Amino acid sequence: MYGPIRAAAAASLIASVSGHAIWQDLWIGDVDAGTSCARVPSSNSPVTDVTGSAIACNTGTAKASGICPVEAGSQVTVEMHQQMNDRSCENEAIGGQHYGPVIIYLAKVDDAASAEGTDAAWFKVDSAGLVSNSPDYFANQVLNDNCGHWTFTVPADIAPGDYLLRAETIALHSASGAGGAQFYMTCYQLTVTGGGSASPDTVSFPGAYDASDPGILVDIHQTLSTYVVPGPTPYGTAEWPVATTAYPTTATWDIASAPTSVPTAVPSV
Template sequence: MHLSSAFLAFGLAALADSVSAHGYIKSYVIDGKTYPGWNPYGPASQPGTINRPFYQNGPPTPFDSGTAIICNGDNKAASASATVTAGSTITLNWDWNSVHPGPVMGYLAKCNGPCSSFFGDGPWVKISEAGYDPSQSVPWAEERLHNSGTWQHKIPKSLANGEYLFRSEILGLHAAGNSGGAQFYPACAHLVVTGGTGGTWPNGIKISGAYQKSDPGILVQLYQVTPSTPTYKIPGGPVLLSA
């Protein structure tokens, strides 16, 4: 009996996904200074990290309810914060061994005081997104992140000064053809914004409950998104604040 090449490819991909690690942000480069991220394989206490802790290197489930989807954990505060100039670009250095085609997104939430006292329930404002771009030699944003090991987000100049929770997110669509198969990989960091112009803060979203299994950008047949049919709707609403 011979296995079809399509079935064999699917099986190998599923096996690889089950035995390989996913990834995490090793460090953040902000205003020329490097801050440690959070290593889920490291000790329970990681002083100096601006990343909120999480203890399993995989997607939080369920993604359509509960609070683990916010920061991939129980939303405990980070041990440090990074000062960032509004209008500047922050760089995330990833340990990301997986190839999970999909979009990459960035959000901010006002802490309205110290982020150490802010759970993270929002509202969240999307500041950046990249999905499927057929003009790129590697169209999916996640695959470009995988290849380079880095990703950048610009912090809007129009922010009011103060403390913010920054949320980066990768959405893996490799199993998204099945309901509930999409995989979200969020991470949150504490920022202190300076030099902002203090513009109007938009109405954002609550991350918990924002993603539903049947949403167009979440229930997706990945093979149907191609250079000739490149339409893909990134979930989480539009970018509400940009540079």
Template sequence: MKYSLATALTLLAGSSMVSGHAIFQKLYVDGVDQGHLVGIRAPDSNSPIEDVTSDNLICNTGLTHLSDTIISVTAGSTVTAEWHHTLSSEGDTSDSDEPIASSHKGPIITYLAAIDDALATDVTGLNWFKIQEDGYDGTNWAVDRMISNNGKVDITIPSCIPDGQYLMRHELIALHSATSYPGAQFYMECAQIEVTGGGCAEPDTVSIPGLYASTDPGITVNIYYGLTDYTIPGPTLFSCDA
């Protein structure tokens, strides 16, 4: 049996996927560390979601860590999400997959949804809008940049959104096995924030699930052969200037 180079690379990447995962587990507000798992809903497991029709795509599943903190954020400020391979791997120089295996290339995306109570456990039926996205620049992926930045990703909270409580869904999509569906791996956690000093914008929103389709070119894609451009999945990025 003959295998193409793309097939071989896909199999090689897939062989390391058990040990190559990651969890978003810390948030900084204007550079100030809010603490490990503070204001973030997280599981013990770093396994991905692969079904784009599942409610688990909202804020993950098996959420054994449910923080009772809502993090205060000023509209227009910068928050920084921090990823690590496991809940205990921060600073572990012996972990070659810290913060995530370099094979797990793909985009990083952030969404917000207004919610009456950011501590509520029912997260179905919310209306989400995209506030950050980073994909492929022709050479490197968002994941490459996150790894180079020690697991950190900067996100600007739009200055024009209304005051109130929100869930911030921060997501990494690994595409190393995405040549067919299911194959793309979705890693996400939700942070609980309260925005002050905002405006009165009314962003267009989407539902989760419903956000992605299995046929989206940014979901089912061969990243190993002939890729010159990549379409980040999901809705248009929200802008206060739009």
């Protein structure tokens, strides 16, 4: 049962290091785009200051070489692993009992190749926090079950054009103290085709989160019945409900066919 996690100081340090991770690859439907449109961070270390510019798209990032085309209403998958270009399913995507939510944002921009995440107007399109409270099981544990893959649907009615995609998970193992939450995010460059004219309510990074938000300053080393995912309500979908039965750990992603190489060119889709 997931309950109190009390580790010795040395074990906690090992867990902290092993838990570092990077969102890196992108799938357009079932087509592997690899890192072709990802602004990959320079390291797998977390961001901890919600007021700094790094909370938008991480640190040490460069604009991606490509922009990935996606259709409004289609499915997109983001992929996380602990080390860059390591797509092995033998390792957890984010280890060290770094449990927490998975959150996906989009921001419409004039040019995805040059837009700055700190200037963008972001709207949440998917989020999951505590997916079961019997026992407690978090969204990024589901991510681990699926070899680091997280799939969401691009809203069908958003306007066509360039977008930034922001994939995030928050590790809450040290979040019972101020500044203890660890934020892992990567921004991707997209062009959305089709769609409509919807203009969802937006937030800014920094600005969307406060260090004292209940989903950021929280002790997960106790049995929780609920958890408040940081940020606004998702647009066009609901947050995952909290199940009162054990969450199934069976993978829904085809792990047996997971690639080992990393494409760097935008695919034709």
